[in-house]
Amino acid sequence: MKEFVVYTVLRIVLFLASFGIVVGIMALAFDGSYNLFWAVVLAFLISGVGSFFILDRQREAFARRVETRAAKAAAAFEERKAREDTD
Structure with missing residues (x-):
């Protein structure tokens, strides 16, 4: 979750900086x-x-975190599915 917040905040800051520069140049x-x-x-x-x-x-760190969480969720799902098959 931390990576998402950091990436999102940096994107917003980058947009605001770009907007300020564009408005300044246009003015x-x-x-x-x-x-x-x-x-x-x-x-x-x-x-x-x-x-x-x-x-x-930052984008790569966020992608790694998402990939890790997805792998854990898939492993847990497979484990539950395997346990269900043995019952």
């Missing part, structure tokens, strides 16, 4: 005005690409 380029819709779209794109490269280690 400078368009004399203080910007389109909020396009600022959000660009921030999503930039943060998505950035998270692919920047947050790779």
Whole structure:
């Protein structure tokens, strides 16, 4: 669960940072005005690409945790299924 929270918080921070940068650049380029819709779209794109490269280690840790939990759940299921077959 910790890996999920860390990854999610970092994604949110990366999006907010991207949004701030995009709004700043748009405000400078368009004399203080910007389109909020396009600022959000660009921030999503930039943060998505950035998270692919920047947050790779956190994503891998989260994936390992999920894989471990899934393997434990599958093993427990198989054990219960085997016990049921012997009864």
